[in-house]
Amino acid sequence: xxxxxxxxxxxxxxxxxxxxxxxxxxxxxxxxxxxxxxxxxxxxxxxxxxxxxxxxxxxxxxxxxxxxxxxxxxxxxxxxxxxxxxxxxxxxxxxxxxxxxxxxxxxxxxxxxxxxxxxxxxxxxxxxxxxxxxxxxxxxxxxxxxxxxxxxxxxxxxxxxxx
Amino acid sequence: xxxxxxxxxxxxxxxxxxxxxxxxxxxxxxxxxxxxxxxxxxxxxxxxxxxxxxxxxxxxxxxxxxxxxxxxxxxxxxxxxxxxxxxxxxxxxxxxxxxxxxxxxxxxxxxxxxxxxxxxxxxxxxxxxxxxxxxxxxxxxxxxxxxxxxxxxxxxxxxxxxxxxxxxxxxxxxxxxxxxxxxxxxxxxxxxxxxxxxxxxxxxxxxxxxxxxxxxxxxxxxxxxxxxxxxxxxxxxxxxxxxxxxxxxxxxxxxxxxxxxxxxxxxxxxxxxxxxxxxxxxxxxxxxxxxxxxxxxxxxxxxxxxxxxxxxxxxxxxxxxxxxxxxxxxxxxxxxxxxxxxxxxxxxxxxxxxxxxxxxxxxxxxxxxxxxxxxxxxxxxxxxxxxxxxxxxxxxxxxxxxxxxxxxxxxxxxxxxxxxxxxxxxxxxxxxxxxxxxxxxxxxxxxxxxxxxxxxxxxxxxxxxxxxxxxxxxxxxxxxxxxxxxxxxxxxxxxxxxxxxxxxxxxxx
Numbered sequence: 001x002x003x004x005x006x007x008x009x010x011x012x013x014x015x016x017x018x019x020x021x022x023x024x025x026x027x028x029x030x031x032x033x034x035x036x037x038x039x040x041x042x043x044x045x046x047x048x049x050x051x052x053x054x055x056x057x058x059x060x061x062x063x064x065x066x067x068x069x070x071x072x073x074x075x076x077x078x079x080x081x082x083x084x085x086x087x088x089x090x091x092x093x094x095x096x097x098x099x100x101x102x103x104x105x106x107x108x109x110x111x112x113x114x115x116x117x118x119x120x121x122x123x124x125x126x127x128x129x130x131x132x133x134x135x136x137x138x139x140x141x142x143x144x145x146x147x148x149x150x151x152x153x154x155x156x157x158x159x160x161x162x163x
Numbered sequence: 164x165x166x167x168x169x170x171x172x173x174x175x176x177x178x179x180x181x182x183x184x185x186x187x188x189x190x191x192x193x194x195x196x197x198x199x200x201x202x203x204x205x206x207x208x209x210x211x212x213x214x215x216x217x218x219x220x221x222x223x224x225x226x227x228x229x230x231x232x233x234x235x236x237x238x239x240x241x242x243x244x245x246x247x248x249x250x251x252x253x254x255x256x257x258x259x260x261x262x263x264x265x266x267x268x269x270x271x272x273x274x275x276x277x278x279x280x281x282x283x284x285x286x287x288x289x290x291x292x293x294x295x296x297x298x299x300x301x302x303x304x305x306x307x308x309x310x311x312x313x314x315x316x317x318x319x320x321x322x323x324x325x326x327x328x329x330x331x332x333x334x335x336x337x338x339x340x341x342x343x344x345x346x347x348x349x350x351x352x353x354x355x356x357x358x359x360x361x362x363x364x365x366x367x368x369x370x371x372x373x374x375x376x377x378x379x380x381x382x383x384x385x386x387x388x389x390x391x392x393x394x395x396x397x398x399x400x401x402x403x404x405x406x407x408x409x410x411x412x413x414x415x416x417x418x419x420x421x422x423x424x425x426x427x428x429x430x431x432x433x434x435x436x437x438x439x440x441x442x443x444x445x446x447x448x449x450x451x452x453x454x455x456x457x458x459x460x461x462x463x464x465x466x467x468x469x470x471x472x473x474x475x476x477x478x479x480x481x482x483x484x485x486x487x488x489x490x491x492x493x494x495x496x497x498x499x500x501x502x503x504x505x506x507x508x509x510x511x512x513x514x515x516x517x518x519x520x521x522x523x524x525x526x527x528x529x530x531x532x533x534x535x536x537x538x539x540x541x542x543x544x545x546x547x548x549x550x551x552x553x554x555x556x557x558x559x560x561x562x563x564x565x566x567x568x569x570x571x572x573x574x575x576x577x578x579x580x581x582x583x584x585x586x587x588x589x590x591x592x593x594x595x596x597x598x599x600x601x602x603x604x605x606x607x608x609x610x611x612x613x614x615x616x617x618x619x620x621x622x623x624x625x626x627x628x629x630x631x632x633x634x635x636x637x638x639x640x641x642x643x644x645x646x647x648x649x650x651x652x653x654x655x656x657x658x659x660x661x662x663x664x665x666x667x668x669x670x671x672x
Contacts, residue, residue, distance in 0.1 A: 004209050016279045031349055033278060035271040038240065043206040057209045061227075063274075073227045077213035089281055099477020121285065 004043075004055040005161050006077055010070060011084035012092040013063025016117040019144035020084060021060040024154050029145055036062045039074050046158040065091075067099045075105050079161045081101075081112040085138075088121040094161050100137070113157060119143040172242075177254040178199070183211060186251060191618070192241070193234045194257055203252075205232050207243070211252065215331040221249060229263055240264070294360060301356045305349055309630035310553065312349075313652035316342045317559040320655045324566065346652055351486040354415075355471065364498055369523065370410035372402060379435060390425065393432040395638055399439050402449065407521040412494050417451055419487045420514050424455035430513070431456025432589040445521050454513040462505040468504060491516075536663045538569065539670035546571045547662070550581040550607065552599050556651075560594065563655055564662075578602025582610055589619050591666050595645065597636065598631040604629075605643040612644040624665035628653070 009017040018036050022028045025042045039061045045056045061074050063138075064144055075081075081103055086094035096114065103112045116131065120143040142149040178187040181203045193204065201208045207230055222663040227243040240263040241256045265381070319339045327335065357363035380396045387394035417435070424433045433455045440448040460468065467490035470486065495502045500518040536543065548568050550555050557574050573588070575581035579601040593611075597604035608625050615621045627640035630651045640648040646668075647661050 004212055006210065006213075013274050033275060035267060035274050037267045038231060039227075040231040041206045043209070055209070057206050071228060073225055076225070077210050088285055119222060 002055060003052055003059060003162065005079040005158075006057045006059060007080045007157065007161075008059040008061055008075060008078050008083060009082050009084055010061060010067055010099075011063060011085065012065050012089075015063065015084045015086040015089070016144050017063065017084050017091050018060050020082075020115070020117060020142065020150060021058055023144045023147060023150050025058065026145070029147075031145075035081055036060055037063055046155065048159060048162055052162070054162055056154070066095065067102050072087050075107065078107065078110050080157060081107070081110055082157070083112055084116045084117050085114070087116045087118050087141065093131075096136055111160070113140070113153075114138045115153065116141045117144060118147055120145045165217060166588050172257040172259050174258070175256040177256075179211070179252045179254060181211075182250065183208070186227070186553065192239055192256055193232070195234075205234070207232065208254075211245075225253075229259075264587050274615070289410065289486050298356050298360045298362075303351055305353055306630040308345070308349055309651045310556070312342055312346055313630075314555040316346070316652045316654065321559070321562050321566070342652070348486070351490060354490050355486055355493070358490070358497065363497065365409045367407055367521070368410055369405055371404065372406040372520075373398070373404045375410070375414060376435075376437065379417065379421065380465055383433070386425055387433065390429070392428060392430060395432065395434045395438040397434065399437055399449075402437065402439055403522045405446075405522065406447075407523065408518070409498065412498060413518065415586065416491050416494050416498075416516060416518075417453070418449075419485075419491045419546070420453040420516070423487060424453055425523065427512070428455045428457035440517065442485050445524055446516060447522060448518065448519050451516040451518070452513060454511065456511040459508040459510050460504075461508050465504065469502075534664075536660070536667040538663050539667060541569075544569050544571045545572065545666055546588070548573050548575060548581060548584055548590045548593045550575045550578065550599055550604065551596045552576045552594065553596075556596070560658075567659070576600075578604065580605035581607050585611060585620055585623065586615075590623050591669070592662060593623055593625045594662075595625050597640070604645075605639065608640075608644045622669070624669050626661055626665060 009021060011017055013035065014033060018034065018040075019029060019041065020080050021040075022030070025044050041057060041059050043055050043057045046056050048054055059078075061075060062142055064070050083096065083100065085096060085105070087093075093116070100112055100114070103110070114137050116127070116138045119127075119141045124141065127139070140149055140153045142153060144150060173191055175192040176187075176189055177185055177195070179185055179201050185195055185197050185199055185201055185204075185360060187196060188195060195201070195204045201211065203563070207227075217619065224244060224246040227245070230241055230243050232239050232241055238260075239256075239441060240260045244255045244257070246253045246255075292611050316339065319335050322335050323332070323339075336346040354363065376398050380394075383394050421433070423433060434452070436452040436454070438450050438452070441449055442448075448517050470489050471489045493501055495516055495518070498518055500516060502517075503515045505515075506513065548562060549557060549560055549572055551560070551574065561572045564572050573584055573590075575584050577600045581595070581599075582602065584590075585593070595604040595608060599607075602610070604627055608627070611623065611625065612621055625645045625649075626647045627636075627643075627645045628649045628651060629636050636650070637648040646665050649658060649661055
């Protein structure tokens, strides 16, 4: 049977979910901000290290300041969540622990990866130290604009959810 | 519900088997053929694979609002309802594209304004950081440049006192002139940086206005004589002898404008006129007019005259930093004044500066002329302790003092060593660099003033010196107990004046 996994992008509006989505799927980037209403869905075939092919179905959900506001049906049948925050806007990650707790409680088997985006706008060393000091968890820091760490992040995720 | 009716959505109904094959469809919205796989229609329907594998019997119907579905070139935004029956799945698509596009516009505007505000905040923060970096860079480079400049200027002066050939004299004169120019450039950069960062403080003090004007007349008449041009001053005799204002900045404005006039005038006349505009109670307004018959400025250059580094003359021999007029304009603004310029090429330029002042109505003017000091009579030489860690400055100051013939100099390379020396020997004066190691100049002074009962120790005159030429360094010196301060680079005459003044004052106690 064809290997297919659903991954949902979550987080505040304007953090760059759609930019990451477009960068990963089509390797494109636009500086122009376009709001996402509802959800847009695309798939990308990812080659796994063991030779298998994974059809990654990415759901780019509209932004909400907390995960509880995301429509439940969007999260149904997910194999992973990617919680995206904007490294240059503290309000997009200040309550992240509460949001992650909510996902953990309600979707116990679904891993949630935390991704700090817009690395091009900040100093990497300074922001990493700031996040650590403020106890903000993160799995990866990316820039959809420069493509920094984006492809690697999705490849690692693909491998992890197919283990 | 009312909304939905109002938008009157088009609907498409599909019947799909649990393995994803489209069994029936009305094709109202999308032309997906019967017997094809729904999974190939759009990635959204991959969700149905989950229903193959999981027990979704609890779900009789699922609603997915606002799903973007693309088919070839068209995009529809639909609400999707999926109902599960025993043998098949029913999928109903409600096309609300126009409703969602309207909502999208509203959300776009709302989010954009929030993001734009944040973007502006970030840009401001970035600019502020850049500005802070620039100011601290200038402050640091100032210190680093002034120290070697002190040595250059000082040694040239020492060199000038030795036997030199005509050519050597000329070379020494050039080194001195260029060093002074470099020093002026640093002063200008510091001033401009302070003005732009808002840290330049305007002070109000009582000052001898007429003395300052006399000073301009004396120094610029000499310069005019050398250039074989005429320099005139016309000061309104009704202006009070003493005024209240920022003496330093006012002097700087007039001095910059006069220096400029002299730079660009090779023949004819330069005039400084001061007239009273009005006087009310203790306030008055003066206009300073600086008029020259120099090369003038072309009309197209006038709007850029007060910009930084604007130099319109092609003659690179004319010295200048290109910062002088920018500083003048900024200072005039800070003093709540006005500056205007009229110019005609080959005919000359006139600057009109209008500035507000205050004056005291009752007080009589004290005599504030620079007092002359002489060293007290003594059969012994005066002993000076020089606290300095840089060898080149040690050598320079020793050279200057020893050449005068009546000083002994001891050198301490840090604050701790200075304390040790002072405990062992009586000094007539201490020259204290502020940034020496172990114990800095401020701390060492504090210890000298407070830790000893012996007045020969605790009362020794101390002059601080540093590459930091600002008022803060001076104030900090005085507050820490020093008697005076001298900024690097200093000229021999100034250094000797301060040393003699302190020794004479101490002897007179």
